[in-house]
Amino acid sequence: MTAVDAPPAPALHGDRRFRTFWIGQTISAFGDRISELALPLIAVSLLAATPVQVSVLTALIWLPNLLGLFLGAWVDQRTHKRRLLILADLARAAVLLSLPVAYLFGAITLTQLYLVALLSGAGAVLFTLGQQAFFVALVPRSAYVDANSKLSLSRSLSFIAGPAVGGGLVQALSAPVAILVDAVSFLASALLLRRIPVTEAPPPPRRTSTLGLVRDGLGLVLRHPVLRAALGCTTTVNFFTFIAAALLVLYANRELHLSPGAIGVAFGVGALGGLAGAALAPRLSRAIGLGRTAMIGVVVFPAPLALTALIAGPTWAKVAMLAAIEMVSSLGVMLMDVNLNALLMAVTPDDARGRRAGAYSAVNYGIRPLGALVGGALGTTLGLRPALVVAGVGGVLAVLWLLASPVRHITTLDDPAT
Template sequence: MTAATAQPTTAPAGGLRGNRRFRRFWLAETVTQVGDRVTELALPLIAVTLLAATPGQMSVLNALIWTPYLLGMVVGAWVDRRTHKRRLLVVADLARAAVLLSLPVAYLLDAVTLTQLYLVALLTGAGAVLAGMAHQAFFVALVPPSAYLEATSRLSISRAGSSVAGPAVGGTLVQALTAPVAILLDAVSFLVSALLVGRIRVTEAPPPPSRASTLALVRDGLRMVLRHPVLRACLGCTGTVNFFTMMASALLVLYASRDLDLSPGAIGLALGIGAVGALGGAALAPRVSRVLGLGRTAIVGAVLFPAPTALAALATGPTWAKVALLAGVTVLSGVGVMLMDVNLNALLARITPDHARGRRAGAYSALNYGVRPVGALVGGALGTVLGLRPTLVVAGLGGALAALWLVASPVRRIATMDDAAEVQIPA
């Protein structure tokens, strides 16, 4: 059985035009992305404004969001043995909605604590892991291989668009309703997503018969990502980027709020304006890829994504100047992350055999996202010892080195999806 014939689902032939199932899936993703952007701003603001969190506590909060990804290998192998990936996506949405609803309830009872924030971060992260492992297997049920790059670009446009609207909406809601109440929007977004995904009709065939244990599948996923030269290079690149960008992300809201003395509305405005870069990057990624080639476009993105973070340390002067600089930094980073993500995600989808998508995604995510809590904790420690501005410089310059993984690998020679097919992992 080859990867081409190991279709577990019924992806339609051709492109995305007229593909109603993908459009519904795309809408569900868009709705949850907007809600998530609100929570990404509101959750740390609860810690900073209501609970007077320290840099160390902020780093722990950010680390807990990504800690569940360390179990991604096991979850991914388990998902590979499940037939109904759609059901798993719905369960993950409903669970995260319930967890997030606990915050506004606790706020109304004047009972919000740092421990609760930690639990919310941990449990929503666990829901994201389950959804992430089922996502790609469900994605390939809706999209033919020839449309992977286009479909990935559209999903990334939604993520980027949410980064434009989410922080601005989140900042306004936080100022008008307080941060815990603003999180209601994210909870509702998961309920809407569960409804939309639950209505997608798709045939999901059972996985191929296998006597392998879950542990054996975990080992298989690890061997896949560590031994295959393309997967190994992509993992090294994204893992390095994630480590250094999380150093900065764990401290950015704290830096903007305390060092730059910006209000929640101003922070949301700066991040929202800057996210226009991600929106443009997601839309342009397929076109740039046709000019430069898939691999070279990803290399450019791997440098452009983290490097501008170092410039954030230069913010000074009047409020408008600080907001403008933060916005400019996130514009450049947004373009970079989409040039990298859209191309690498499409590449990973193309070279992974269908029966192994869960365990490949699990092993990859466990290592890729597993470094994020470490980066957040290191960022908190450096922020305490060196200060916030020097830590941002270290994060920006260190992250730019991630491109070397791709430069020294076969990825830089991959120009098209047809080239990617030639390095496909054997089924």
């Protein structure tokens, strides 16, 4: 069956369990957009952080992913994945609530900000690893692309409204108080997860030690040609895009002289590209193939970041240029994520989802702190604009991994390579 002949995946709108999960993740995603803007703004505006200190903050959010190798093996041995998701949501809500409380008492410090970044990042890792197995209990294989598209669509919507709302809340209430909204979103997600009935199969009897499971997960990722290529691709693109991620808010605030509200509007308008990408990804993959669509996304995602160095002019022009760059980049990341995520789920054995996700995220997400730290160093030594050019140009090289692998020949999830 060719990509053109492949029938569309079944609709999930009538599935109450998936719909509840989808709503919870949508609420949480909107809260995340506020914290992503508010955390660096706390460091920049309240604590006068340097580029290196801001990059350390970004790095700490992603550092816990290095624990994914061991945590993924542990998650595979748990029967009740839903409980892990609820625990992760509640933990992140409690950690974030500490910031507005400290701010009200005038006690907020850079050390606390670092701890919040680290602990909330750890909660995110636990949630992501548990979600892998929970997802396949809710969604049939034939609907993986459709379900990922819907979740990505919500994420894109959050990038549209979230930054604008977040920027307004930061200006009206201050950044620490605005983070309260994200904490509430995690509580809402936990409550909705409790309402989802799901039958979770017990894990198979343990055949080896935890260390053996870790080796098994890492070996699976490195041996499988599709998993290996996807890992090399996403790790490369994450390294370079996080050079930009560590510097972009700082660049927009200090060099472009944009207010938090203007930054939020630019990011929100730019996220329209992600909305289009999430909606377009299933259709494009059916038209030209899953692998080709993913490769287009891998190029379109990082390439526009190099153009941020050219932003100049009056405030309205700066906001418009930043929004346009974000729009194209957001479209690319959705074309990449929707298709590669579906592919990863399709090729992973059911009894190895946690440790595969743990091994994969330990490398793929574990590179993000390094990218952020390199971004801080490049921003300090070369300047913010040259560092952003390096991020955009370097990120495009990630597509070479897919070009040299079976991924470029995969048209649907029914192909023999999957």
